[in-house]
Amino acid sequence: MIQNISEHDRENLQESLAKSGQKVTPQREVVFSVLLAKRDHPTVDEVFHRARETMPGLSLATVYNCLQTFVGCGLIRQVNHERESTRYCPNLAPHAHFRDAATGRVHDIELPPEVIQSLRSILPPGFDPEAIEVSFHGRALAGDAHPTL
Amino acid sequence: MIQNISEHDRENLQESLAKSGQKVTPQREVVFSVLLAKRDHPTVDEVFHRARETMPGLSLATVYNCLQTFVGCGLIRQVNHERESTRYCPNLAPHAHFRDAATGRVHDIELPPEVIQSLRSILPPGFDPEAIEVSFHGRALAGDAHPTL
DNA sequence: GAGATGTTTTGAATCATTCTAAATGGAGAA
DNA sequence: TTCTCCATTTAGAATGATTCAAAACATCTC
Numbered sequence: 619m620i621q622n623i624s625e626h627d628r629e630n631l632q633e634s635l636a637k638s639g640q641k642v643t644p645q646r647e648v649v650f651s652v653l654l655a656k657r658d659h660p661t662v663d664e665v666f667h668r669a670r671e672t673m674p675g676l677s678l679a680t681v682y683n684c685l686q687t688f689v690g691c692g693l694i695r696q697v698n699h700e701r702e703s704t705r706y707c708p709n710l711a712p713h714a715h716f717r718d719a720a721t722g723r724v725h726d727i728e729l730p731p732e733v734i735q736s737l738r739s740i741l742p743p744g745f746d747p748e749a750i751e752v753s754f755h756g757r758a759l760a761g762d763a764h765p766t767l
Numbered sequence: 768m769i770q771n772i773s774e775h776d777r778e779n780l781q782e783s784l785a786k787s788g789q790k791v792t793p794q795r796e797v798v799f800s801v802l803l804a805k806r807d808h809p810t811v812d813e814v815f816h817r818a819r820e821t822m823p824g825l826s827l828a829t830v831y832n833c834l835q836t837f838v839g840c841g842l843i844r845q846v847n848h849e850r851e852s853t854r855y856c857p858n859l860a861p862h863a864h865f866r867d868a869a870t871g872r873v874h875d876i877e878l879p880p881e882v883i884q885s886l887r888s889i890l891p892p893g894f895d896p897e898a899i900e901v902s903f904h905g906r907a908l909a910g911d912a913h914p915t916l
Numbered sequence: 917g918a919g920a921t922g923t924t925t926t927g928a929a930t931c932a933t934t935c936t937a938a939a940t941g942g943a944g945a946a
Numbered sequence: 947t948t949c950t951c952c953a954t955t956t957a958g959a960a961t962g963a964t965t966c967a968a969a970a971c972a973t974c975t976c
Binding site: 700701719725727729733736740744745746750752753755756758 | 845850853865876878879881890894896899900901902904905906908
């Protein structure tokens with residue numbers, strides 16, 4: 619379960635943090651590595667437990683801090699569904715989410731530019747979107763056949 | 768501020784509740800009328816306070832109950848944004864939401880069938896959506912120029 | 917009018933998240 | 947090295963939306 623972060627990912631982390639004047643810390647590195655290791659949209663609690671396998675003293679508050687920091691500097695995205703716990707995903711490509719009603723699992727669905735364009739086109743003039751969220755909810759047959767990206 | 772429910776809306780309420788073997792109660796009627804009176808996507812708390820102007824003894828738990836009941840029988844929709852309080856809207860036509868970053872106000876955006884179709888088309892085979900949610904977040908110029916539907 | 921059933925009420929409980937204040941840990945200056 | 951500064955981390959308390967539990971009410975049937 620213990621994961622090491624690749625040189626490339628570490629640089630990415632370092633650079634992104636640097637942009638907002640922040641530093642790589644052991645805690646941030648562990649939390650980031652957890653997100654990269656298993657891209658199953660974990661909740662804060664799941665990240666917390668996984669990270670503790672590597673760094674037993676890590677506190678929950680720190681996990682909240684790290685995740686917020688990463689979102690702030692654009693390293694990861696938050697995924698919310700109804701009012702369930704927030705989940706986190708390191709997939710930065712434009713994509714939608716499909717939440718399987720049966721398993722609760724969240725799948726990434728690629729969102730092609732022309733679909734994004736068609737969504738933008740429904741906005742009346744004067745509406746300037748910074749973010750577009752698309753989420754599906756339903757049944758996914760054979761959950762394993764469509765692994766999370 | 769006190770609103771009366773139209774004959775037509777009352778019948779609609781009655782029928783929808785009846786489908787799941789439930790009845791019209793004074794509380795449900797008041798809560799429903801509040802939703803119809805001002806379609807600004809109120810939170811539970813806002814519904815609670817508005818409804819109390821008509822029915823001072825009404826309890827918060829009842830408002831939660833009523834809203835859940837209405838959602839359950841398809842009379843209204845829930846609107847969630849990030850992890851903010853859930854909002855409610857009686858607009859049943861397919862539509863997206865635009866949340867104005869400046870005011871926090873939520874605007875309904877009509878969602879034409881062809882856009883819904885293009886969204887469905889991005890799902891790989893095996894994914895069967897029961898619900899599709901589209902929400903924008905950004906700035907809306909001249910908030911009043913685009914009243915909530 | 918007595919039971920049965922569904923609804924409402926009050927207040928306590930839960931749960932994710934945020935806050936607070938104290939402790940820690942470098943990085944750079946002397 | 948030792949000191950100081952500042953960001954980060956920590957533990958635990960606080961918050962806020964929502965749900966739960968149990969008692970009180972209302973209706974409706976017999």
